[in-house]
Amino acid sequence: MPLIPELEKPSLPPSLWAATATEEPCQAPPLTGEASAEVLVIGGGYTGLSAALHLAEQGRDVLLLDAAEPGWGASGRNGGQVIPGLKDDPEAILEHYGQDVGNRIVGTVGGAADAVFDLVRRHGIACDAVQNGWIQPAHSPQALEVATARARQWERQGVDVRLLDADQVHAMIGCQPLYHGGWLDPRGGSVQPLSYARGLARVATSHGARLHGNTRVLRLQREGAEWRAVTGSGEVRARQIILATNGYTDALWPGLRRSVVSLFSQQIATAPVPEELRARLLPGRQSVSDTRKLLWYFRLDAHGRLLMGGRGEFSDRPTLEQGKPLLAPLRKLFPELTDLPLEYSWAGRVAMTRDHLPHLHVLEEGVFAGLGFNGRGVAMGTVMGRLLAELAGGRPPEEMPYPVTPLKPIPFHGLHRPVTRMLIHYYKIFS
Numbered sequence: 199m200p201l202i203p204e205l206e207k208p209s210l211p212p213s214l215w216a217a218t219a220t221e222e223p224c225q226a227p228p229l230t231g232e233a234s235a236e237v238l239v240i241g242g243g244y245t246g247l248s249a250a251l252h253l254a255e256q257g258r259d260v261l262l263l264d265a266a267e268p269g270w271g272a273s274g275r276n277g278g279q280v281i282p283g284l285k286d287d288p289e290a291i292l293e294h295y296g297q298d299v300g301n302r303i304v305g306t307v308g309g310a311a312d313a314v315f316d317l318v319r320r321h322g323i324a325c326d327a328v329q330n331g332w333i334q335p336a337h338s339p340q341a342l343e344v345a346t347a348r349a350r351q352w353e354r355q356g357v358d359v360r361l362l363d364a365d366q367v368h369a370m371i372g373c374q375p376l377y378h379g380g381w382l383d384p385r386g387g388s389v390q391p392l393s394y395a396r397g398l399a400r401v402a403t404s405h406g407a408r409l410h411g412n413t414r415v416l417r418l419q420r421e422g423a424e425w426r427a428v429t430g431s432g433e434v435r436a437r438q439i440i441l442a443t444n445g446y447t448d449a450l451w452p453g454l455r456r457s458v459v460s461l462f463s464q465q466i467a468t469a470p471v472p473e474e475l476r477a478r479l480l481p482g483r484q485s486v487s488d489t490r491k492l493l494w495y496f497r498l499d500a501h502g503r504l505l506m507g508g509r510g511e512f513s514d515r516p517t518l519e520q521g522k523p524l525l526a527p528l529r530k531l532f533p534e535l536t537d538l539p540l541e542y543s544w545a546g547r548v549a550m551t552r553d554h555l556p557h558l559h560v561l562e563e564g565v566f567a568g569l570g571f572n573g574r575g576v577a578m579g580t581v582m583g584r585l586l587a588e589l590a591g592g593r594p595p596e597e598m599p600y601p602v603t604p605l606k607p608i609p610f611h612g613l614h615r616p617v618t619r620m621l622i623h624y625y626k627i628f629s
């Protein structure tokens with residue numbers, strides 16, 4: 199019995215992104231029979247595709263397998279907000295991890311959004327990419343203090359942040375006066391997430407990576423100096439393996455699934471906002487995620503639809519009806535959009551970690567994993583792929599620009615849903 203039943207039904211779930219993607223699905227036929235490669239990448243989201251692309255650029259012989267099509271997971275279904283940084287602030291990271299490790303983490307995550315836009319530019323990926331900033335509005339006076347301190351910390355790291363008072367926030371968002379101020383991070387922006395994933399797949403292929411979809415890896419076995427990855431219809435032999443399965447991680451590697459908590463996040467999109475309202479609704483087209491624990495995150499797409507996201511309780515294929523709870527924040531912020539029809543509702547799995555950091559592991563000699571983006575993997579998944587490619591290229595873990603840590607399964611992980619929820623609050627992974 200698969201741990202992720204949805205992977206047994208691997209067609210692309212309906213979403214705004216599936217309906218509007220500009221990049222075509224790349225050629226990724228199922229693997230049949232026997233194949234071999236220097237490096238086998240398992241998982242075809244941003245992490246796996248970026249790993250495959252960076253490896254192929256180095257001239258490595260790389261083969262990627264995905265249980266569905268590349269971009270099928272969260273990478274083809276997210277909000278498309280390209281956000282640098284993590285939930286923890288730079289100085290908290292420096293204090294907790296010390297100058298050496300702390301600086302590596304802050305430097306890597308701080309440059310993550312630029313890494314996305316650079317790749318898009320360098321390879322001409324058609325994904326409506328705009329690097330016009332990310333706004334974090336504060337929902338309470340206390341949250342404003344925290345957000346201001348965060349902005350100041352990034353400023354001390356050399357980022358040209360902009361502090362915003364309440365009037366400026368409301369003018370930039372064009373919403374009701376619900377916020378107390380906030381800040382703008384100029385490094386952020388947005389992409390059409392599925393087009394971005396497909397673009398990465400196309401470019402990886404053009405550099406020689408072999409991609410196969412509808413091919414779930416069922417088992418990994420060590421055979422001498424090689425690994426044998428067994429699928430339903432074939433097998434791959436490779437000296438190195440990269441696991442890039444994030445919220446869809448199954449039992450393939452002992453303990454990996456239990457090192458993260460996999461949760462659904464959900465999105466809705468309205469019909470295009472009427473022309474007369476567009477001039478004042480997010481006129482700068484920035485992405486927004488506020489400071490609430492269960493945050494509201496929203497933006498416009500390239501066609502003027504308003505997207506709203508939040509925690510979801512459902513499945514990989516929520517109905518429109520199941521998306522309706524997200525209309526409540528949308529209507530509070532933009533009451534003039536109350537009658538605008540809801541056109542799409544979709545969801546996917548994110549992977550949360552106890553320490554709020556993405557994890558990079560060397561699981562065994564020649565086996566690498568990167569996961570746990572805590573709902574912020576557009577930028578960081580892309581960078582994680584590059585880090586995984588560097589590890590597979592022989593860079594020693596102690597010289598990596600991001601710390602390599604041991605795998606640590608979360609205690610009591612297997613308990614059922616209510617307990618997982620309790621753990622979520624306990625670990626404050628949404629803070």
Ligand SMILES: Cc1cc2nc3c(=O)[nH]c(=O)nc-3n(C[C@H](O)[C@H](O)[C@H](O)COP(=O)(O)OP(=O)(O)OC[C@H]3O[C@@H](n4cnc5c(N)ncnc54)[C@H](O)[C@@H]3O)c2cc1C
Pocket residue numbers: 205240241242243244245246263264265266267268269270271272273274275276277278279280281413414415416442443444445446447448450462463464465507544545546547548549569571572573574575576577578579
């Ligand atoms: C609704 C939603 C909104 C989000 N919004 C944002 C946002 O605005 N900004 C942001 O930064 N992040 C956002 N995220 C998070 C972001 O999408 C993820 O962090 C990121 O896409 C993770 O990429 P990935 O490549 O690691 O994993 P995924 O894209 O999830 O890919 C994992 C892949 O592994 C494959 N797989 C699993 N097991 C196997 C196996 N055994 N064999 C073969 N293949 C396997 C799956 O088929 C899947 O395609 C959001 C996520 C969701 C769901």
